[in-house]
Amino acid sequence: MSAVTSTGQSLAASGLVFTYPEAGKGRMTAVNIAALEARPGSVTALAGPSGSGKSTLLYLLSGLMRPDAGSIRWNGDDLALLGEARRDGWRRRNAGFVFQNFHLIEEMSPEDNVLVGGWFSSWSVRGLRRRAAELLDRLEVPRERTRVALLSRGEQQRVAIARALLFDPPVIFADEPTASLDAAAGHNVVATLRRLAAEDGKTVICASHDADLLDSCDRVVRIDHGRIAATKVEIAEPVS
Ligand SMILES: Nc1ncnc2c1ncn2[C@@H]1O[C@H](COP(=O)(O)OP(=O)(O)OP(=O)(O)O)[C@@H](O)[C@H]1O
Numbered sequence: 001m002s003a004v005t006s007t008g009q010s011l012a013a014s015g016l017v018f019t020y021p022e023a024g025k026g027r028m029t030a031v032n033i034a035a036l037e038a039r040p041g042s043v044t045a046l047a048g049p050s051g052s053g054k055s056t057l058l059y060l061l062s063g064l065m066r067p068d069a070g071s072i073r074w075n076g077d078d079l080a081l082l083g084e085a086r087r088d089g090w091r092r093r094n095a096g097f098v099f100q101n102f103h104l105i106e107e108m109s110p111e112d113n114v115l116v117g118g119w120f121s122s123w124s125v126r127g128l129r130r131r132a133a134e135l136l137d138r139l140e141v142p143r144e145r146t147r148v149a150l151l152s153r154g155e156q157q158r159v160a161i162a163r164a165l166l167f168d169p170p171v172i173f174a175d176e177p178t179a180s181l182d183a184a185a186g187h188n189v190v191a192t193l194r195r196l197a198a199e200d201g202k203t204v205i206c207a208s209h210d211a212d213l214l215d216s217c218d219r220v221v222r223i224d225h226g227r228i229a230a231t232k233v234e235i236a237e238p239v240s
């Protein structure tokens with residue numbers, strides 16, 4: 001789809017513990033995960049009740065936060081051993097984020113929203129614009145709209161996915177990507193995430209309650225009180 005290429009990234013996390021400070025009570029354990037894996041070309045969903053630790057786990061796996069204990073290996077890099085600047089660097093090179101509430105700038109065009117992350121890159125403006133247009137076309141976003149506010153919610157979420165893909169990151173994190181969409185728009189976003197894994201070899205990790213999304217994932221990891229309660233592998237994965 002473009003000249004940009006990415007190398008697949010496999011996750012192997014183990015012994016992950018993360019605690020938040022609790023007023024007057026010391027600390028509460030939000031994440032306590034013995035082992036978690038994710039592979040290129042697959043969609044992994046973190047499911048579980050509200051407050052079970054799904055978002056916190058996504059922040060750890062993406063290096064936004066550092067665990068109290070454990071390792072988070074993406075290919076050769078253990079994010080748990082890296083300081084903030086190097087984790088930021090890993091994320092810039094490897095990760096794209098999609099959030100429930102899009103986090104778009106409503107008064108800007110779809111293309112300019114996609115380009116926000118490119119402001120400080122070394123790419124030419126022309127190259128960036130070509131890439132943004134290509135992504136918006138691929139995700140079937142009407143590019144001619146002058147403001148993102150004029151798009152449907154499903155289209156806005158697809159702009160957010162396009163923005164996450166600007167530099168073709170091998171890993172996509174999505175926190176409740178369909179939660180504020182109706183069924184049809186949600187289905188379209190799920191299909192988009194699936195295609196990113198199946199066609200582009202991305203490692204996709206979502207936190208979600210959405211039955212449609214959970215049904216179409218390769219692997220569903222159920223989290224309860226920060227721990228893995230069950231793992232369901234939907235599609236046979238190659239034995240490595
Ligand atoms: N910044 C914080 N400080 C203290 N506790 C926090 C903080 N963020 C989250 N928590 C607590 O950590 C636990 C896990 O929260 P988290 O947001 O990861 O859950 P979640 O599974 O994503 O929930 P939801 O489905 O509602 O998004 C919850 O008990 C929450 O109250």
Ligand SMILES: [Mg+2]
Pocket residue numbers: 054055056175207
């Ligand atoms: Mg959450």
